[in-house]
Amino acid sequence: MTCQECGERPATLHFTKIVNGQKTEFHICEICAKEKGELEPGTNHFSIHNLLSGLLNFETPINDSSTHPIYNRERQSCPKCGLTYQQFTQIGRFGCSECYKTFSEKLDPILKKVHGGNTVHSGKLPKRAGAAIEIERKVQNLRTKMQEYIQQEEFEKAAETRDLIRSLEHKASEGGE
Amino acid sequence: MSLQRFISEAVSPWMKDEGPDSDIVMSSRIRFARNLRNYVFPVLSNGKQNLEVLESIKTKFNEAPNEEVGRLELIEMEDLKPTQKRVLVEKHLVSPNLVEQSKNGAVLLSENETISIMINEEDHFRIQCLEAGLRLKEALNLANSLDDWIESKVDYAFDKRKGYLTSCPTNVGTGMRASVMMHLPALVLTQQLNHIIPAINQLGLVVRGSYGEGSEAQGNIFQISNQITLGKSETDIIEDLQGVVMQVIEKERSARRKLLDNSRIELEDRIYRSLGILENSRIIQSKEAAKCLSNVRLGIDIGLVAGITKSILNELVILTQPGFLQQYAGASLNPAERDIKRATLIRERLELEKQLKKSEGDER
Ligand SMILES: [Zn+2]
Ligand SMILES: [Zn+2]
Numbered sequence: 001m002t003c004q005e006c007g008e009r010p011a012t013l014h015f016t017k018i019v020n021g022q023k024t025e026f027h028i029c030e031i032c033a034k035e036k037g038e039l040e041p042g043t044n045h046f047s048i049h050n051l052l053s054g055l056l057n058f059e060t061p062i063n064d065s066s067t068h069p070i071y072n073r074e075r076q077s078c079p080k081c082g083l084t085y086q087q088f089t090q091i092g093r094f095g096c097s098e099c100y101k102t103f104s105e106k107l108d109p110i111l112k113k114v115h116g117g118n119t120v121h122s123g124k125l126p127k128r129a130g131a132a133i134e135i136e137r138k139v140q141n142l143r144t145k146m147q148e149y150i151q152q153e154e155f156e157k158a159a160e161t162r163d164l165i166r167s168l169e170h171k172a173s174e175g176g177e
Numbered sequence: 178m179s180l181q182r183f184i185s186e187a188v189s190p191w192m193k194d195e196g197p198d199s200d201i202v203m204s205s206r207i208r209f210a211r212n213l214r215n216y217v218f219p220v221l222s223n224g225k226q227n228l229e230v231l232e233s234i235k236t237k238f239n240e241a242p243n244e245e246v247g248r249l250e251l252i253e254m255e256d257l258k259p260t261q262k263r264v265l266v267e268k269h270l271v272s273p274n275l276v277e278q279s280k281n282g283a284v285l286l287s288e289n290e291t292i293s294i295m296i297n298e299e300d301h302f303r304i305q306c307l308e309a310g311l312r313l314k315e316a317l318n319l320a321n322s323l324d325d326w327i328e329s330k331v332d333y334a335f336d337k338r339k340g341y342l343t344s345c346p347t348n349v350g351t352g353m354r355a356s357v358m359m360h361l362p363a364l365v366l367t368q369q370l371n372h373i374i375p376a377i378n379q380l381g382l383v384v385r386g387s388y389g390e391g392s393e394a395q396g397n398i399f400q401i402s403n404q405i406t407l408g409k410s411e412t413d414i415i416e417d418l419q420g421v422v423m424q425v426i427e428k429e430r431s432a433r434r435k436l437l438d439n440s441r442i443e444l445e446d447r448i449y450r451s452l453g454i455l456e457n458s459r460i461i462q463s464k465e466a467a468k469c470l471s472n473v474r475l476g477i478d479i480g481l482v483a484g485i486t487k488s489i490l491n492e493l494v495i496l497t498q499p500g501f502l503q504q505y506a507g508a509s510l511n512p513a514e515r516d517i518k519r520a521t522l523i524r525e526r527l528e529l530e531k532q533l534k535k536s537e538g539d540e541r
Contacts, residue, residue: 080217081217081218081221082221083221091220092345093218093220093221093299093344093345094218094342094343094344094345094346095217095218095220095221095344096216096217096218096221096334097212097214097334097336097342100336100339100342100349107346110346111346111349111407114346114347114404114405114407115350115405115406115407115408116381116404116405116408117408118350118405118407118408118409119338119407119408120338120339120407120408121336121337121338121339121340121341121349121350121351121407121408122408122409122410123340123350123351123353123409123410123411123414124321124324124340124341124351124410124411125335126328126333126335126341127325127328127329128328128329128332129332129333129335130335133337136337137337
């Protein structure tokens, strides 16, 4: 098969894209893939995509999906956008924010590989949604502390902490969405 | 401001000012990927949803983010001719993906072209800020302010554990890609780059040639960017990147010094031959043009070549790509015609520069 871009070199990279629910296949040589990806500074759709599908393929070989037994979990699909895990392994993209919940079980090992072992965000919080999350994080910490006080029978401190939690929760319900 | 300006000028206004360490660092860039909570991501959209997103953006973002930035111009991909799209890609203002794949794709551009916010690309928003020279922090601050502005009007897809939710899990978390574009001719010439790249990769950073691959990058232009977007803060990511970039700058400078000390005449020969080719050739392929432009740029940066402004080289790198060549010719050109047009353009531009310098000198 020759490359669809240059029509000269043999196509060594094969992609499947789903546009409008329509599956289209894309065959391209390494050089053209690089050129295409490089045009946008800072991102390389193809190389990152490759890396990712490489990882995904490692877990679910997709030589020819029809010859493989179909596991239930491969059939699991996102309730909001309808993407199946099988489709995800092919396009390397999620279809909506809900996909992260739907496929959360399988996601962490992938994230660990891509992000140097990390699975939890520790960067910027959006201003509006983030304010509530910040309070939530604080409340979570205070609850743990309160349990410790109770176990240590320091009931006065536990009560203080409980009041603090209440006031924070009150603040959250007033200011939050 | 009009579409015409974005299309006709090869050099973005921000490129005219040089910025810190501009002898080696051409530009710094921050990109945030953001999505809307209540819409499926553009990849899976049936067009109708993308259209809704675009329509709501038209009304919501019709004002300036702040006075300094000014109003952003919305350009819809549908309204552009193929050559115009190509030109925007060559100026790095939009991605090939936006031009080729997107449904209802559009871009919001600031007048100085520092800011480009792509809409309905792989993610609903791709906020991109470019600065000349090594200015990651400034670019990050600008991107943050735009991000806050957008978030004040829409609901982002955000998860407290996973951060900003992106279509591709390689971007999740901060959604941030920070990158620095560097000109590294001496490290290539002395074959040191091959050893440096694996070391940089070990640190979770990626090095790639700007228009080519590996050490054969066209024009010796390389880009270093972060791979990891999850589990590190934005500031930590750019500090790590900046640290590595500083080391590479040091290595490139010392390689340049060594070349000047040990093989000055060979270096001069190489640079002036390249200048000769650029000033005289009648047919030139993009690869050769990029190589010669890189050599001349090096000549300017180490003080061997005088009388040529560096920004002209940036301009020529962009100007001599297929989209711009055809834009200039006002017609579509086959590769052979392009090589002729490219040579003409470079000759004329360098000649114009000489005239300008001469008249400046006469006035003095
Ligand atoms: Zn090809
Ligand atoms: Zn989904």
